[in-house]
Amino acid sequence: MVLEQEIPTFVTWLGPALASYMLVAFLVCVFAALLAWISMSAVSGPLAAGDRVYRGVLAGITDLLGMSMRRVWALARLAIQESLRRNVLIVLGLFAAIVLFAGWFLDPQSVNPGKLYLGFILSATNLLVCLVVLVLSVFSLPADVKAKAIQTVTTKPVRTGEIVFGRILGFSIVGTVLLVIMGGVGWAFVVR
Numbered sequence: 624m625v626l627e628q629e630i631p632t633f634v635t636w637l638g639p640a641l642a643s644y645m646l647v648a649f650l651v652c653v654f655a656a657l658l659a660w661i662s663m664s665a666v667s668g669p670l671a672a673g674d675r676v677y678r679g680v681l682a683g684i685t686d687l688l689g690m691s692m693r694r695v696w697a698l699a700r701l702a703i704q705e706s707l708r709r710n711v712l713i714v715l716g717l718f719a720a721i722v723l724f725a726g727w728f729l730d731p732q733s734v735n736p737g738k739l740y741l742g743f744i745l746s747a748t749n750l751l752v753c754l755v756v757l758v759l760s761v762f763s764l765p766a767d768v769k770a771k772a773i774q775t776v777t778t779k780p781v782r783t784g785e786i787v788f789g790r791i792l793g794f795s796i797v798g799t800v801l802l803v804i805m806g807g808v809g810w811a812f813v814v815r
Contacts, residue, residue, distance in 0.1 A: 656680060686784045694781050698789025699796065701776075705767075706759050706797045714755050718805050721747050722812050737813065744809035752805065756798040763790065 656676055663672035725743060733739050767773040776786060 686782055690782065690785055690788065694785050695789045695792060698776070698781070698786055699793035702763065702790050702793025703797055705763060706794070709759065711755060711759065711797060711801070714751055714801065715804060718747065718751055719808065722808060725812070740813045744812060748802065748805045748809060752798055752801050755801060756794055759797065760790070760794050763794075 659679065660669075660672050660676045663675055666672075667675070722744070725747075729739055729743060730736075764773070767776075
């Protein structure tokens with residue numbers, strides 16, 4: 624395969640990508656503050672809206688700086704344990720079954736079988752991981768409220784941002800582990 628441009632190494636790619644990410648994150652924050660100011664201006668006038676947005680931004684920065692990674696990690700571990708209790712591993716069995724029976728339906732005599740196998744594996748992995756993480760994240764909070772487990776967490780000295788960030792981190796770890804396992808199985812399927 625002929626490459627028009629050399630694939631950059633991770634180190635040369637990371638710096639500009641991180642700078643771009645920080646710029647976009649800053650612009651999104653500014654846009655959100657501007658949108659909040661516009662919507663509050665319609666209700667309470669521009670000066671009161673500016674004061675509320677300013678106080679909200681200060682409260683957000685204070686909350687972010689006061690975050691304890693120890694509490695966030697504890698909540699992430701809780702989200703991971705909850706995911707395992709919800710039988711996330713069934714998805715791995717489903718993926719293995721799909722890969723096992725895929726050989727029957729994929730044409731090995733095609734012009735480019737590697738592309739066919741890779742396309743199939745990447746599509747199946749993408750669909751299953753996105754579906755699992757979506758279902759886990761959507762149904763975790765209502766299940767916690769129903770089981771009254773969220774009240775145990777909220778009575779502790781834990782900030783709301785730490786709860787949200789801990790859940791995001793926990794579900795991201797679950798999705799990453801699923802992705803790594805499915806990637807290994809998919810690699811073995813394509814290489815064989």
